[in-house]
Amino acid sequence: MDQTAPPPDPPEPVEGFGVHLTRTEENVAEIDALGARLQEHGGGRVGISGVLGDLDRRMRRTFLPWPRLLGRAVDRAITWERRDRRDLRWYPQGISTSVRTEVERDVLVTSWYSKKDEGSRVSFIDLAARRYRHVLLVEPTLVDGVPGFKPLKAHAGGVVWHGPYLHVAATGRGFLTCRVDEVMRVPGAAGLATYGHDYVLPVRFAYRAANEEGVTRLRFSFMTLDRSTEPPSLVVGEYGNSKQTRRLARFPTDPGTGLLSTGEDGVSRPILDGEDGLTRMQGTAVVDGTYFVTSSHGTSYGSMHVGRPGDFRTTKWATPPGPEDLVYWPETDLLWSLSEHPGWRWVFAMDRSRLLKT
Template identity: 35%
Template structure:
């Protein structure tokens, strides 16, 4: 038998043996991998909207975003030398050295007032802005950013506050998120979630609820309350919000089917971060999942990124058979991702690394990731688009003010941006 026929017989036999063997489970690798989306459908629930309307009527103190900004009571400060050390241009890790071409440089930056830079029990998490909310990048006449803070202290959980930042005037004010109660007498409670991601679409603010999915708040319903007491809800004839002057009520939610305390699995997604991609048609909401290590389960790996289409008119997730069905999903080959943004088919993955500088990874589906320097304690991502919805600035907020044991003040809180086009 000639060499050609021997080779043919060998190939046929090899194929037959391979076909007879059990299919081996897919192994994890260092590529961004496309995954099935069936488990990630969300069910809309707008049952709170009627209670929010009743609350608005009872208080009669609705305020616009412009009014809240006009009442801003805290300054955005120039970052100190110590705070600037958290920025990616000051990358200082010798255990993972980077070349000069991998070092990102912030193009804009500012910091909180001293009280918010040093507080231990409020921790900044999510970030969005008027560039998400409207095509022209403004809300009315204002360039606005919103930053969520998670409450972390033993005792009554004050939930989540959102800082409304007037970028032009470099001032801000905190507003407490509240959930209307389903009671005859209008009332509300705090919202005890981590709020690791924000996206502002039209008059709706979407907030990541780690186990539940997405909560929705209406920025046209900011309500003024009494700031005289550190209690929550109605007391006597007045309403309070733990000393805050304004509250923002929840009006809806998009819920995943499994809502137990979140562990990434085939049937449950952890909603850790949130952003908006305006480069797609229609726009897409981008959900990032945090994992503190990689997994041998290829379906989970270092965490997933799942995207949902947004209706161009309503600015709500597109529904199919009554549910928001994921457009696509991928697994990340990198763990500890605190913020995710997509743009023109590319994934941007901001990793955290405890109280050290970390890395910004980027790549496309099916490909490996590149590495750039990133912040100390970088969180959610926000893409402030350029003119005509072109690539602009990629913003994040850093969370660390204290050492891991809470005993040492480390002064690493900042808000900064890098040009999106600088990220390889």
């Protein structure tokens, strides 16, 4: 990108490019029944406040000058307890914030997927206290009147916390939505398998992905919330190699509910922002029309790309190896991300203004 010349006009957005999402029915009966069963054993719904009041693990701060050695763009970094930093079963993926929710603390939420068929989970991190806790994501069940759950099996490459809702990316399936006030504590006496987690968060409904004939289904590899549009937009992107689609698209949200806007047919259709050709995209954040994108290079340091689809400027050696999802925190002007490789796992922040000047 030539910084001495004005940037080219952004490409015209393409509406309704042959992919869409359809929202499923809500699992109200299943969730209510599960809550009642757990309450009988001394557990049940505790909500996000219950989890934040019972954080059982501690984040470790990474002091200067080490953050610069984590990547040229890194300004702040913290890391997990050793057992999570080196865990070969669970891999961190998505990241979002408590910005403009009812939570009064500065909280990050990250998503993980299991390589051992244990599903996916989220971790709530109190930044001031530097403490966190894992919460297992589950699909509630009600079989012959008996409530229960099974682990949510999704790659969880992105996560968005918007109002009371937590959206979790599920690649070709679309994404799944939970309500943070439905976090539940699961006592051992309930007899349900939680894979070592004391809390679960049930899926309330899903947004199922579909495509027209001849159009490649949109993969929800990562996702973020663009708060610089009114109302905010849910932006999604595709991880891909040189032979796969690598699209960036946005879904407008409804200003009343915060959920996706729908047409008269009840279907949500995205706007195609671009097919810019960046390979191995892992996450994005969008601020006032500018995209910030992470990309990975195996066990080498990751890259940051700044610009617009089709017109990016790249900073190499910008992040730790294995950068993942990305989120913007407006009040601090920081971009937060996280890295996935065992032994090289950090939750780290980058100054957005400095990236614009790099």
